[in-house]
Amino acid sequence: MIEINDLTKSYGNKLALQHLTLKIESGKIFGFLGHNGAGKSTTIKNLVSIIQPTSGSIIVDGLDLAEHRQEIKQKIAYVPDTPDIFLQLTAMEYWDLLAAAYDLAESDVQARRHKLVELFNMSERVDETMASFSHGMRQKAVLIGALLTDPDIWILDEPMQGLDPQAAYDLKQLMKAHAEKGKTVIFSTHNLDTAQQLCDELAILKTGQLIYNGSVQDLLAQHNGESLEDIYLQMAGRQGDSHLVDDIEGDSHE
Template sequence: MINLNNVSKAFSGFQAVDSINMNIEKNSIVGFIGPNGAGKTTTLKMITGQLKPDAGSILVNGYDIVNDAINAKKQFGFVSDDPNTFLKLKGIEYLNFIGDIYEVDTTLRQERIERYSSMFKLEQSLNDKIQSYSHGMRQKIKIIGVLLHNPDIFILDEPLTGLDPQAAFDLKKIMKEHASQDKCVLFSTHVLEVAEKLCDAIIIINHGHILYTGTLDALKAQYEGLSLEEIFLEVTR
């Protein structure tokens, strides 16, 4: 569903991502793990078309994100690590804006808005401007925006940051259900315990290089006796 082939990106001579390869298949939740500054967000921004790679190719459900951007972007929903956008819009205005862009049927749109705003306890705040929301509420409205058009692929950058425990539980449940429907989830995190409980596979990146791709069980088997934290530090040393 997502294929990266020898993708690179540099900023003013700094190599943020260096010739990486990734393959994210359907029916999977893949955790994208690395320390701060490892290249996670840069990679996700290239996958979602916010940054153009200097080299290599990126296919999203077979569509090239550079050469066929519109069709590629129809395949995924993206939750950024920065929810501070569209602040002048009311919550309901933002959701209807997303619904219009993705041509979500009016009846289905209303049903999903009601369902997810109730789930994430935002139903009383939909007529307030997003700039009045807390960080966690802003994160929730962006998550609802993705769920509203229900794309094949979820791409989530640190999606659990700022969420209360119930919202985090609900989102993880949604991610599991989504992946079980011949779809996939790619999300970045630095919380290894979350990755262990949620992911079918992980990808570890550091200094712009992919260091490991596979299951956590296979990785732990290589470092018997070490905790997850110790394994992570060893791999990214």
């Protein structure tokens, strides 16, 4: 279980995250929803120790992240919101680097790497540099690297971004299978269909504040007959005022 307690992150006078408190249980797929700048990536970067909170705490399986950072990081697979990293390395060199960082022997990762490379259709590209890949291919390489060590907790920041439909489908199946093993998947997304398909629970953030935490089913039940898209936009921001669209379209005909 992951417990986030009164987590706050500020940059000067700007509050990126305000007193966030929630629990993420093992065996669940947990999604973060929110507009750009809502605090999704800030929360995730705190969870994986890229940034430190201004105040509050994160407890992972009973251990305080501030005191047991290295031990907890060994439990986590992380996919950042951009795959543009280590571009000078080949895909295979990148995966070898990650295996070494987790102190894993080649024999420990070879079979799993082979399965992931085959699944994401990268077997013919492993000796090419990351710089030569398209955005989607880089995303696949980063996903393979993150999942290579098969840790208990997956934390994925916009993981479907840039993936082709087959790769996105395969990743969703992997996420479901991981949770079914009693492990944890946390991801952020702008895609409401993906959230509805996958999430056991979700958190909706708005300007750094938590405005909903619960299941998609409970949220839909609270707004009888409305779509998740309509509910989300009512909660998180402007619901597409038609007169603004009309004004823009009207301008185009003048």
